[in-house]
Amino acid sequence: MYLGHDTEQAIAVLVDLINTGPETGDPERLPDLEALRAFTAHHHISDIGPMTKSDLAEVHELRAQFRKLFETTSDEQATTELNVLLGRSTATPRLTNHDGYDWHIHYFVPGASIGDHLAVEGGLALARVISEGARDRLRVCEAPDCARVLLDVTKNSCRRYCDSRTCGNRLHVAAYRARQKAI
Ligand SMILES: [Zn+2]
Numbered sequence: 001m002y003l004g005h006d007t008e009q010a011i012a013v014l015v016d017l018i019n020t021g022p023e024t025g026d027p028e029r030l031p032d033l034e035a036l037r038a039f040t041a042h043h044h045i046s047d048i049g050p051m052t053k054s055d056l057a058e059v060h061e062l063r064a065q066f067r068k069l070f071e072t073t074s075d076e077q078a079t080t081e082l083n084v085l086l087g088r089s090t091a092t093p094r095l096t097n098h099d100g101y102d103w104h105i106h107y108f109v110p111g112a113s114i115g116d117h118l119a120v121e122g123g124l125a126l127a128r129v130i131s132e133g134a135r136d137r138l139r140v141c142e143a144p145d146c147a148r149v150l151l152d153v154t155k156n157s158c159r160r161y162c163d164s165r166t167c168g169n170r171l172h173v174a175a176y177r178a179r180q181k182a183i
């Protein structure tokens with residue numbers, strides 16, 4: 001499954017964003033503006049103005065909305081959620097090749113708030129995933145004590161676990177130990 005570089009990139013940012021939330025089972029990883037600044041720097045999120053406490057609150061709210069898209073069980077449900085999100089955002093497509101990146105399209109309004117930026121870029125990337133018939137590749141990790149999200153881009157659509165806490169590995173080890181015991 002290849003959704004295109006820009007889409008996969010935008011979804012990777014979303015996955016990371018959602019996985020900073022306490023819903024994952026881990027403590028909040030965006031507790032303050034400093035953490036939010038580090039997040040935007042890490043993901044090279046460009047063209048955003050200075051951030052305030054209200055930006056942080058907006059990002060937390062958006063993060064919860066985005067998470068729902070990974071938990072939906074039908075295209076209709078996902079589309080309803082997504083269109084609410086997209087309806088709130090403003091997009092102005094521009095071609096750019098800033099900071100040594102190849103030509104790519106920015107949809108956010110230059111200087112948009114971090115919330116608008118994420119809503120536009122993340123929202124459109126999710127719209128592409130759904131329109132490609134790939135909504136079921138937006139998943140929640142199946143490890144028992146983990147609720148991180150992931151995008152499955154494997155050929156056979158076989159990815160079940162997130163990689164952030166090596167959930168898949170831990171389960172393999174557990175299964176191995178169980179087998180050993182059984183012998
Ligand atoms: Zn860019």
Ligand SMILES: [Zn+2]
Pocket residue numbers: 141142143146147148161162163164165167
């Ligand atoms: Zn996991």
